Amino acid sequence: MAGPGSIALVDVNCFYASAERAFDPALEGRPLVVLSNNDGCAVTRSPEAKALGIPIGEPWFKLAPRAKEWGLVARSSNYELYGDISARVMELLGRYSAWLEVYSIDEAFLGVKGTPEELQRQGIAMKTAVRRNIGVPVCVGIAGTKTLAKLANKWAKHNPAFDGVCHWDAVPAAQRERLMAGLSVIELWGVAARLTKRLNGQGIHSVLDLARADPVRIRDRFSVVLMRTVLELQGTPCIPLEEERIGRDQLIFSRSFAAPITTGTALRQVLSVYAQQASARLAKHGLQAKVLTAFAATSAYNPQGSVHPSVCVTLPMPTADPVLLARAAHALLPQIDDGVRYAKAGIMVTDLRPSGQQAPLAAFANPHEERGIGPLLEDISRRYGRGSIGLGHAGLRHGPDWTMKRGMMSPRYTTEWAELPVVKAM
Amino acid sequence: MGVIIGPRVIDAGTSLLSVLISPVPVAAGYPSPAQDYFDGRIDLNAHLIKDITSTYVVRVSGDSMDGAGISDGDELIVNRALEPRDGCVVVAVLDGELTVKRLSLTATGVVLRAENPRYPDIRVPALSDLVIWGVVTRCLHHV
Known part of the structure; x- marks a missing residue:
């Protein structure tokens, strides 16, 4: 290092x-x-x-x-808007560090270096640039570990004295302890409600309690994951920065419908669209899936009682092929009864692996993949817009009535020429 | 149309022959003299936008900037990263709306001017009293 x-x-x-x-x-x-x-x-x-x-x-x-x-x-x-603004923020932040991990649509970890004063200045520079150049406010937390950086960020956000930038090491120790003592463990990154209950049972309530716990005891009583949290709270980095998060072990495409779906034919369309989306996402990350789960569900308040049909299909080979994924998803259809009001459906692909890791036997080689149907669909969608082409049942000119309801949507200011922001000259 | 053939590169290490594809289709055996000079078509994004992450395109509504060659319905390229200076055309926030004006920084204060005598100037004591949304760098005028 x-x-x-x-x-x-x-x-x-x-x-x-x-x-x-x-x-x-x-x-x-x-x-x-x-x-x-x-x-x-x-x-x-x-x-x-x-x-x-x-x-x-x-x-x-x-x-x-x-x-x-x-x-x-x-x-x-x-x-559309949030995706573009997110991409702009990440691109701008990337200029401040060669080491950027996009953690979610609106947050990123960055590797930074320097004296405490330099770090504070870098934090302020990033905050100012994102606000001014892109137009959205950010907070910055800087510390020696990811868990502490999360914590510092929380304080930067909630304590006006920090003015949006909190450098952990620059906060006096007594104040840090006071802040940690006043914060429940549930506020910590990666600590969920159930774990909080178990921790409370052991007399660990505040973040400070956990920071003072013995990491080995925590590992024995809870898990290695929680031990890492304890070590990180004590200042030992255990969760490395990852440039591209691999180990994301599943992709889910699922949505509640604007109006319930009541026929197998309509559900077939939905599943085809999700399969196509999954294929595109897999291809983008250079991944293939071995297992596909398709599911549907009625509303939990359905007077006739709720049903949750689902099917899990092991694919003949790891694949990102939209044709194969759609065919696998359609395995759900025999379980679908016409007339039942389905409120939701989705597919999940799991057992993901980098594509090309294992060459398929010639007999199992996939003709669709060889003909590059997935990339072709993606290319056409990129050029002519989402929904311009689809595979079989997904290829519909008019949005089918199960598409999302977005009745109060602002214009897609940055991605549609017809919806640009309007500036007044009057 | 003949086969596309461009300059050939022989990788001595592996003896693999790779062929660079020329952007100009040519008949086999008669390479176009122009292809060595081809360096990509004009890219408006590259020429008109200096910093893509900080740049937005907006559409003009109204005629108050006619004198600056900015008409109703034109698109403006706005760079938010630029420092607003005296004489710049800027997008400012006025009464919760994005408004395009000429910025004038004078000894006695800040003036937002229209470029049309039918619209009055707007005066503010200092630049800090204003929210400048961005600096206009180009007008895409419809002719």
Whole structure:
């Protein structure tokens, strides 16, 4: 290792809401929620919406009647916009470090180096550049380990004194302990509710309790994973930066429908589309899947009782071929009864491996892959837009009625020429 | 059309013959004298956009910037990374709306000017009282 490095976690504050505001300044200062697929429930809340006491995941139908009185604005998820803004943020952050791990749509870990003063300056520079050049606010947490960088980022966000940038080592030890003592372990990266309960049973309540625990005892009583968290809290890096996250062991394509699906024919279309999406995603990451699971479900509130048909198909060989994936997904269809109202369906591919790892025997070579059907579909979609071509049942000119409902969507400002932001000259 | 043949490169190490594909289709045996000079077509993105991550395209609504050659319906290329300077055309936030104006930094304060006598100037005490959304670098005017 070339000198002691630190890790910065940069993440966008209330990402979806901030992306909306970047192009619509009238939303600044107003309570704003961004809704999940099909305008179901609030997945992002602006600070003003949080101040109204709106909980995360609150269904929109409960909020809508009071929206006017509160001045609350809702937006449908504008995935095109968020995807582009995310890509811009990551590209810009990449200029500050050769070592960037995109952790999610709105956060990235970066490898950084320097004296405490230099690190603080780098953090401020990143925060200022993303805000000014792209238009969304970020917070930066810098520390010796990923777990601490996450923690520092949380404080940067919630404690105005840090002004959006918190360098862990620059915080006096007594203050760090006070902050950790006031934070429940559930706030920690990778610690879920069930684990929190078990920890509480052992007398470990705050982050400080866990940081002071014996790592070996934690490993024996809980897991190696939690031991790493303890070590990271104590300042020993155990979770390395990864440039491209491999070990992501599954891809899921699933969605609730705007209107229930009631026929096998319609469900066949849905599965074909998901298979095509899965194929494209696999190809992009140079992966092939060996196992495909297809599933459907009725609403949990279905008066006739809910059903959850699913099928797991082991593919004849690891593949990213859309034809093979679609055929495998269609194995669900015999379980689908016409007239039943399916509210959701999806496919999941697992057992992923790098493509070309194992050459198939000639007899099992796949003609579709050789003819490059997957890349061809991708190429055409890229050139003529999503939905311009599809495989068999997925190839529909008009959006079938099960596509997502996005009734309150802002324009796709940065990806559609017809929907550019409008500037007033009057 | 003949076979596409370009300069050949022989990799001495492996004796593999690889063929570089020329962008200009030529009849076999008669290589075009132009192909050695081909260096890619003009790329508007490369010429018009300096920093793609900081650049947005916006559409103009209204005639207040006519005098600057910016008409209703034109598209503007806006770079958010640039420092707003005196004389720049900028997109500023006014009353919650994105508005295009000429920025004038004077000793007595900041003026946002329209480029059309029918629209009044807007004065603010200091640049810090303004939200400048970005600096306009190009106008894609419809002729």
